[in-house]
Amino acid sequence: MKIIDSHCHIHDANFPIPQEEVFENMQNSxxxxxxxIGENLENSKIGVKFxxxxxxxxxxxxxxxxxxxxxxxxxxxxxxxxxxxxxxxTKVVAIGEIGLDYFYENSNREAQxxxxxxxxxxxxxxxxxxxxxxxxxxxxxxxxxxxxxxFGKIRGVLHSFTDSKENLEQALIRDLFIGVNGISTFxxxxxxIEMFASIPLSKILIETDSPFLAPKGKRGKPNQPAFxxxxxxxxxxxxxxxAEEVAKITTKNCEELFKx
Numbered sequence: 001m002k003i004i005d006s007h008c009h010i011h012d013a014n015f016p017i018p019q020e021e022v023f024e025n026m027q028n029s030x031x032x033x034x035x036x037i038g039e040n041l042e043n044s045k046i047g048v049k050f051x052x053x054x055x056x057x058x059x060x061x062x063x064x065x066x067x068x069x070x071x072x073x074x075x076x077x078x079x080x081x082x083x084x085x086x087x088x089x090t091k092v093v094a095i096g097e098i099g100l101d102y103f104y105e106n107s108n109r110e111a112q113x114x115x116x117x118x119x120x121x122x123x124x125x126x127x128x129x130x131x132x133x134x135x136x137x138x139x140x141x142x143x144x145x146x147x148x149x150x151f152g153k154i155r156g157v158l159h160s161f162t163d164s165k166e167n168l169e170q171a172l173i174r175d176l177f178i179g180v181n182g183i184s185t186f187x188x189x190x191x192x193i194e195m196f197a198s199i200p201l202s203k204i205l206i207e208t209d210s211p212f213l214a215p216k217g218k219r220g221k222p223n224q225p226a227f228x229x230x231x232x233x234x235x236x237x238x239x240x241x242x243a244e245e246v247a248k249i250t251t252k253n254c255e256e257l258f259k260x
Contacts, residue, residue, distance in 0.1 A: 065097060
């Protein structure tokens, strides 16, 4: 059984678990690959370097981009130039995480939109998939996605998707993958349970978003890529299929999207 953690932050300087322990636990839990996701330009550079320096232990890759929380700090043209230069590193497999966040609104909405559009156009230019962060903002996200899509297909994943069944359907219409993490293991509202149950396995990517969002049984502890196995097992139990089958399909999904 092989599992890929499609979205983690183990490269962060303040990651709360020692590196060697993280890698050892990944090996023990059959986590074969992981993608380190950028939050801003500097963090993206750290992620790329981390993936380059540690891939002898676990196959690591990097996504580069600016999170909507950080949007106000950047000039779109200057950011795109910097990201394009960074994208030349062999470990870069995606642009992300990028999107809109109207829940916290740490950056104003207009800045978020402009940075999202600039990075989406870059993803198209580089033919890279995208890791999206969208929270309480789909009413603005879909029009932007569709506007940029007129110039070429956008491949990607809605990271940590917890929205409505209606927005799930919109995502599937656009051929996006859905990032499923620890949240899926402990939701209790019937509409949330129904939404997660209706995601086709062929469109699911396993992710941890570690050190955040630890799954059921580990809540209150720092999350880590090794806990991807618990998400796989929970999915298998709910869908009444084997964990091996869930791991096989979701791993294939991830490998095909990110070409890893």
